[in-house]
Amino acid sequence: MRHRLAWSPWALFAALVCFAGAGYAEDKPAGTRVAETTPASGSKAEFVGAETCIGCHADKESSFKHSVHGLAWPNAKGIDFSRSCETCHGPGSLHAAAGGDKSNADFFTINNPREKKGPDASKTCLQCHQGGTRMHWSGSTHDAKNVSCVQCHSMHAEKVNDGKSPMLTKASVEQTCFQCHADKKAQIKKSAHMPIGEGKMTCTSCHNPHGSPDEKLMAKNTVMETCYECHADKRGPFLWEHPPAREDCRNCHNPHGSHNDRMLITKSNLLCQRCHSNANHPSNNYDDININRKTPQIFNRGCVNCHSKIHGSNHPGGKYYLR
Amino acid sequence: MTPRYWSIAAALAALLVPPACGAAEIKQELKTSVRQEFLSSPNGGKPFKFEEYQTRPNGFVLDEYSIDLRDPGYILDCSAKKTNLEDQSYRCTGGRPGFFQYTASWNQIPHLLSNQAKTGYTKGDGGVLTLPVTLRAATTVAPLATDTAKLMREFQSSLRDVQLGMREDIAAMEFRGRLSPAFTVTVGADRKHKFGNRPIGGSFGNTGGSNVQELPEPIDYVSNDANLGLDYAGQSGQLGLRYAYRGFQNGIQALTWDNPQSNVDSYSATNKQAAVGRMPLAPENEAHTVSLSGGYSLPWAGARVSANAGYSHWKADNPMYAMTTNTALRPGNAAGTAVPCDLSNPASCAYPSHILQEMDIYTQEFRLSARPTHKLRGSIAYRSYILENASGEKSFNGWVAYDGGSFKNETVSPELDQFRKDSLEAKADYDLFESFSVGGAAGVEYEKRTREVDKGKDYHVEVGSTYKPTQSLFVNLSYLLGLRRMNGFDYQTYRKFATQTAAAAPRDVFANEIPGMRRFDVADRNRNRARLQVQYTAPNDATLGVSILANRDDYRAGKDALSGNYPGFTNTQYGLIQNHTYTAGLDASTPLGDSFNLESYYEADFSRQLIRANPGTGQFPSDDIVDRLNEFSHIGGIALEWLPAKLVTTTIGYDLVFSQLHVDPVFNGGGGTVVNAQSWPTTKRMLQRVKTSAGYKVRENVELTANYAFEKFDVTDFALDNVPTLVQPTNSPTNNMTFLGASLRGYYAHSLAMGVRYKF
Structure with a gap:
């Protein structure tokens, strides 16, 4: 069974980008535009500089200057501290002129992301x-x-x-x-x-x-690629693959935590019996009698007491994952 | 941390030393403590682990030292944690803000599995586990050779302690720098070394079913990883190109262990023994991954397209071991006594000396999202995941399940499992009001695989609403209906069924994959899922978070006759037929007056599964039992913080983690044999923890701290709370199972620590 890649979405993607790109004269590097706000009143807000801002928001000065943004902007974007506040919050003249009066509509001309959806x-x-x-x-x-x-x-x-x-x-x-x-x-x-x-x-x-x-x-x-970042020993590829393990680790494991050993989604033998339930010993109903006997399929690590290569085997006789 | 890594770290630090520290603002902080612990086990014996990272040595601990340098031209932020403990870690992040940034770290992650295990094996080079010579000799000397009970007592006398656990040491570094305002390059590398022991099963299976030998598998894994990335970020378009290399090396490629019941190889109708067992361990492998991501903001309707395409090639080229170490066997001859088939004598082997396995993974994603109006937003996404097994076809004549018995004089051909999944989903959300939005999604997922059911589709429809009247309240409610509809059995192309002929033929052709078995992951499924999420922050900074999830999965047989129309098989769906889970989580915190803060969380989980099983060995599904599995969990905690004065901090907290599992048969049916099945004993685990801490600031930069913790763990688990080193099932006394005795044990522990926190 060979799989084919889907090319039509790629063609659509390219067409969209080409079509839309024609509308742009030049694609500027990110971060060169300054946030804009629409004034509520008829007058237009203007830039007033950070010195005006810290007149009321003095607590923000020190923390911002020591933040990554505060340190990076002068180097990377040529934005010194005096222009920092209004780079994100937009021109603040009307907001400053409102003097903290929230009944004045100009107070809200400042761009405050925390107040927006x-x-x-x-x-x-x-x-x-x-x-x-x-x-x-x-x-x-x-x-x-x-x-x-x-x-x-x-x-x-x-x-x-x-x-x-x-x-x-x-x-x-x-x-x-x-x-x-x-x-x-x-x-x-x-x-x-x-x-x-x-x-x-x-x-x-x-x-x-x-x-x-x-x-x-x-x-x-993918999920698998994420898991193999730490569990590279499970990547294989194996001579004998265990298909559910190859397709998705979450078929058997709960990555956020579990009360079962090895973060299994349920107790060992029942986990295996979710699938292996039709013939011979995998299908047996292991009940209290088997527990008292300490039958290996239900005792200690359950099925993997024997089927220890359950993630896959490179042994020529590994089709039952015993070797 | 080895001297080699110290030298690498020192070299890195020298290279990246700040160019001008003189004008920088430097903050340093040191946290140290003196610790005393007391542990005990209620049932005597060695107490189990306290906290994840083992018991700590009593005495001085350097909890953390950190230095934070901030300069307009350079930042450096370094920390060292628990430097004299096994879970120590070191990390440095620095760079010139806006131009480049680097991170270098060393992290040790220990994981204790058991501190009371015992083994009779001695570890040699190359994964060879040997038993004492005297015991090996005894296996062929009367009366021990014929009295396995006595032999096993001899084996028991040779046991000694072995610690089961691993540690992973990770050295990592990453550099990210801006080549221009729009281009960023990222280079990263890490080396992971995992070592220790963990339990592994090494059954010989030569008498009485399965003679389980649990072994301490030596672990010596090394992974070398490298990443390279180049990003372009424009105002309207972004592009990212990534390459990742993952190389995994296993210092111990095979495990070879002595059979405690025999030191001679034999194979006959009445006597099937192997002196030594061998299995290949995790194969060495490497993976190369290239991915290209892009996003473009379109000039209309707030639309944006994004795409990702990834390709991975996995390769594992490893020694191919002979089918058995049993010299009484050789390929194609069950009773041969001639030259053993081994790597030392490859001419006698029917197998290649190496085996090459390869896989290609393709991933794609395309998404078009838009916000045509302020109230309407939506997206349509296509995803594809293709796993192509590129290994060559192989077949072997004759194989052995375990080195003792079960020789099969037949040709086996490993299946080249292939898998692909394609999904298409459309979503839309509409703001009915400023604070209330409704949304819906519909999608279909197409699956194709080399399995007994080769293809199918999974349809889903989801509706939901979000209520967000203010920034302090968020309520999200959703419901999903999923219908997975698969094809019938693929008898024509599924090779594992190809040799299945009639009811009289052996039915366990491949891992019991006989007609009549439809696994839950390829069965038809009806899914109903509802979710509620609430997050609220009150004006006094009190917070409330609620998360409820209910999921009901019901499985059914689906298309075509499950029996495959073979005589003797029924059309009943076996295995998992119902899986219902309900989870409710609560997280709340509130200030109480001016000097108290209260925090709490609680989660209740309930899971119910129905699994249809068979009543007895070798029976086919003319009779069946439906087991009901109920699992409850209660996890909660409450903590009170008291700030009686500006210089004093006090906290006390209590955590509880409790779970209970019960399994009982609820239905004996099918007809035929009357079956009696008994419930499982209830298994329980409970962890309770009380933690108190107090801090007093002697000066603005000096704080004295005191911490006390009490932890109690109780466990009742028939499978794990009392694992002896030798088990002989009462119904099969010749089945000698040797375990490592790694029981899950209850314990309680007290820990007291007095410390100082000093800011330079």
């Missing part, structure tokens, strides 16, 4: 950060659910993480993700789990929350 909130950040690992953000699960950059990140990072990258709103990657994924917080505390609680892994070791080609937001192109 998902796509509008993220628009400011995406002006510079749409490449690299954010390439597939648009249309991703998080984007579709109106999750925005500022729900996880804080540009003014003095509140958390000691100003260090990646400037999260919470103290760690895990706490950031657990804001919405509360069930995962509990799962990683189960007795068989990856060392996330011990600080040796984080959610982003496997997932790319900014969008990825995989529907589960995997950091790599």
Whole structure:
């Protein structure tokens, strides 16, 4: 059985880019545009400089100057501190003139991503950060659910993480993700789990929350490729492949944690019997009688007491994964 | 950390030393503590592990040292953690902001499996496990040779401690630099070394079914990985090209172990023994992956196209071991006594000396997303995953399941399993109101594989709504209906069935893949899934997160007769026929007054599976039992933080992780034999942990800390809580199973630590 690649989507992609590209005179490098705001009043907001901003927002000065943005912008983009605030927040003259009066519509002419909905909130950040690992953000699960950059990140990072990258709103990657994924917080505390609680892994070791080609937001192109990053001994390829193991590790393992050994989705012999239930000893109903006898299929590590090469075998007689 | 790695780290640091540190702002912090622990096991014996990374040595611990240098032209952020413990780690990130950034790290990840295992084997070079000479000699000397019970007692007397566990040392570095405002290059490399022992089964299976020998498999894995990336980021278009190399080397390519019941090879109708067993271990392999990603923002309707194409080539070229170490056997001759077929004598082997396995993986994704109006957004995505087994066809004449018995004088040809999955999905969300949106998705996934059911489609429809009246409240509710509809059995092209002829023929042609078996991953499936997510932040910074997931999967036979119309087979679906899971998670925190913060979380899991099994050995599905598996989990925790004064911090927390599994037969049916089946004893695991900590700032930069932790683990598990080193099943006393005795044991532990946190 040979598989064929689908070329039609590639052709469509190329056509769209060519067609749309004709509308652009020049594709400038990212981050060269400055955020724009539409004034609520008739007058047009103008740039006033950071010195005006810190008149009210003095607490932001020190943290921003020591943040990655504060340090990088002068070098990389030629944006010194005086222009920093309005690079993201837009011209602030009307906002400043409102003097903190929220009944004045001009107060809201400032661009504050934290007060906006998902796509509008993220628009400011995406002006510079749409490449690299954010390439597939648009249309991703998080984007579709109106999750925005500022729900996880804080540009003014003095509140958390000691100003260090990646400037999260919470103290760690895990706490950031657990804001919405509360069930995962509990799962990683189960007795068989990856060392996330011990600080040796984080959610982003496997997932790319900014969008990825995989529907589960995997950091790599596929689930399997992600697992083999650490479990290269399971990559094979083997002479005797175990098809469910080759197709998807999650057929047998729960990567977020399990109460069964080796993060299995259920206890060993029942896991195997999900499939192997038709003839001879794999199909036996191992009950309390077998438990008292300490029948190997249900005792200790269950079926893999014998079928130890269950991920695949390179032995000429390995078709039962015993060798 | 070995001297070699220290020298590499020092060289790196020298290369990347800050050009001008004089004007930089430097922050340094040191955390140290003195620790005393007490562990015990309620049932006596050696206590099991406390925390994941083993018991720690009592005494001084350097918990963390960090230095953070910030200069307009350079940043450097380094930390060293637990430098005198096994889970030590070091990390440095630095660079010139906006131009380049590098990261170098060393991380040790220990994983203890058991600290009370015992083995009679001595580890030699090249994965050879040998038993004491005296015991080996005894296996052929009367009366031990004919009295396996006595022989096993001799084996028991040779046991000594072996620690089962592994450690992975990871050295990694990454450099990212901007070549121009639009181009960024990334170079990374890491080296992982995993070593230690883990249990592995090495059955001889020569008498009474399966003589399990559990062995301490020596692990010596090295992975060398490299990454190279080039990114272009324009205002409207972005492009990324990546190359990844993964090289895996196994220092121990085969495991060879003595049979504790025999040191002679034989093969006859009544006596099937092998003196030594051998199995190849994880094959060395390498993978090359190239991927190209691109995204382009179209000038209309807020539209954007993105695409990704990836190609991986996996290759494993490893020694091909002979079918057995049993010198009484040779290929094609069950009773031969001539030259053994081995790598030392390849001329006698029917197998090649090396075996080359290759796979090609293709992945594609195309997505068009758009926001034509402020209220409407949608996307359409196509994904493809193709696994092409590019290995050559192979076949072997004669094979042995385990080195003792079960010689099969037949030709076997490993199947070249292929797999592909293509999916097309369209999604749309519409904001009915400023704070309320509804959405829907519909998709189809096409699967094709070299399996007993060769192809099928999985349709799904999902509807949902999101309520987000303010930035502080988010409610997401969704429901998914999935219908997987597969083809019938592919008798024509599925070679594993090809030799299946009639009911009278051997029915276990290949791993029991006989007509009548339809596995749950290729069976028809009805899926109903509902999800609720709530996140709320109150004005006083109290937070509430709720996550509920209910999933019901029901499996059914689907197209065509499951029996394949063979006499003696029924049309009943076996294996997993129902899998329902329900999960509810809660996370809440709130300040209590000016000086208290309360945090809590709780999750309840419930899983119910129905698995249809057979009542007895060798019976075919004319009778059956449906087992019901119920699994409950309760996981929760509560922590109280008390800040009585500006200089004092106190916390106390309690965590509980509890799970319970129960299996009972709920239906004996099918007709024919009356079957009595008994419930399993309930298995339980409970981990309780109390942690308290207190901190007092003597000065602004000096804090005294005290930590106390109590941890208690209880376990009731018929399979794992009492694993002896020798088991002889009462119904098969000649089946001598030797285990490592790696039981899962309860324990309790106290840990007290007093420390200092100092900021320079």
